[in-house]
Amino acid sequence: MTHMKQAKAAFLARYNRDSSEEIALTSGLKAATQHNYLYRPGILRPPIRRLWKQHLRQLAGAYVVPMTLAHYENDICQLQRIMNEAFNGSFCEIGFRLSHAQKSLSVVLKHLWCMGRLAEPPACPIDRVVLGKVCGGRLQPWTRVNSLTEHREMFNKVLSAATHAGKSVAQWELLTFAPRSAGRDDSRSALLGRLSRPPSFDPLDAADLGGVELRRQLLDPPATFDLIS
Numbered sequence: 363m364t365h366m367k368q369a370k371a372a373f374l375a376r377y378n379r380d381s382s383e384e385i386a387l388t389s390g391l392k393a394a395t396q397h398n399y400l401y402r403p404g405i406l407r408p409p410i411r412r413l414w415k416q417h418l419r420q421l422a423g424a425y426v427v428p429m430t431l432a433h434y435e436n437d438i439c440q441l442q443r444i445m446n447e448a449f450n451g452s453f454c455e456i457g458f459r460l461s462h463a464q465k466s467l468s469v470v471l472k473h474l475w476c477m478g479r480l481a482e483p484p485a486c487p488i489d490r491v492v493l494g495k496v497c498g499g500r501l502q503p504w505t506r507v508n509s510l511t512e513h514r515e516m517f518n519k520v521l522s523a524a525t526h527a528g529k530s531v532a533q534w535e536l537l538t539f540a541p542r543s544a545g546r547d548d549s550r551s552a553l554l555g556r557l558s559r560p561p562s563f564d565p566l567d568a569a570d571l572g573g574v575e576l577r578r579q580l581l582d583p584p585a586t587f588d589l590i591s
Contacts, residue, residue, distance in 0.1 A: 365537060366533060366536070366537070368540075369536045369537050369540035370475075370476040370536065371476075372540050372541045373472075373476050373536065373540060373541060374473075374476050374477065375541070376541040377389065377473070377541075378473055378476075378477070381477045383419070383474070383479075385473070386469075386470050386473030386474055386477070387415040387418055387419065387470055388415075389469050389470070389473060390415075390418055390465070390466035390467065390468075390469040390470040390473075391411055391414055391415065391466055393465050393466065393469045393487065393489075394461070394462045394463075394465040394466035394469070395462065397490075397505060398459070398461055398462060398465070398505040399454055399505075400453055400454060400458065400459075400462060401452060401453060401454065402451075402452060402453060402454055405452045410445075410449050410452055413444075413445070413448055413449075414445060414466065417441055417444055417445075418441070418466060418467060418470050421437045421440075421441065421467060422467070422470050422471055422474055422480065424437075425471055425474070425475075425480040425481055425483060426479070426480055426481060427481055428481045428482065428484075429481070429483075429484055430484060431484040431485065433484070434467075434483070434484045434485050435510060435513075437463075437467060438460060438463040438464045438467055438513075439460070439463070439510065441463040441466075441467060442458055442459070442460050442462070442463040445458040445462075445463075446458045456508065459505075459506075459507065459508040460507050460508050460509060460510070460512070460513055461504055461505050461506065461507040461508065461513075464485070464487075464488060464507070464513060465487055465488070465489065465504075468483065468485050468486055468487040468488070469487050471483040471485075472486065472487060472532070472535075472536070475532065476536070482530060482532050482533070483532045484531070484532070485517065485531055485532070486520065486531050486532050486534070486535035486536075487535065488504055488513075488516050488517065488520060489504050490503065490504060491539070492520060492535060492539075493516060493519065493520075495523070495538065496519045496520050496522070496523040497519045501515065501516055501519070504516060517531075520534070520535070
């Protein structure tokens with residue numbers, strides 16, 4: 363088994379044992395909002411989540427063949443626009459940001475790629491852990507990104523690291539942060555003891571997620587809290 367196949371299998375064994383599309387979609391939403399404030403207090407969230415998952419599923423369907431980075435950028439901008447138009451009054455003042463769009467779509471694409479349902483994505487999830495690896499966290503927090511210019515600045519740092527390693531962005535991220543064999547912690551867990559503050563915790567979201575991507579969430583402390591109202 364090649365390193366890539368091993369990394370994909372390890373990722374799914376840790377985060378999506380059933381190779382479930384629903385878990386992939388839920389993981390995308392959870393990863394995008396766990397540390398990235400979105401909803402106004404008191405807002406009913408299930409209708410928002412249903413539409414969000416619906417559009418993620420539709421967008422992801424195109425990636426059965428290789429897609430360009432330009433196509434991916436268009437998708438995250440489209441997702442941002444759709445969500446803000448549909449639920450403008452449900453989100454915080456800044457609204458549904460590009461950071462919500464990129465994190466949710468990229469996580470879904472990563473799951474489905476590892477499951478063998480899609481071609482290799484042109485991008486990878488960008489968050490605090492990834493940015494810490496490529497630039498020591500010297501850029502603004504990923505949660506604040508709300509324009510393609512800001513997104514590209516972060517993406518280009520990841521692209522540079524991947525190119526230096528002789529890998530695509532998706533391959534580099536998967537191999538760099540792949541869970542290791544049983545009994546050994548992955549690279550994110552090694553960071554856990556060095557965190558100075560605990561993560562936020564949304565019990566309803568956690569129940570939906572069933573623990574998927576929990577390790578990544580633990581290692582990406584929130585800038586703000588997104589609490590269930």
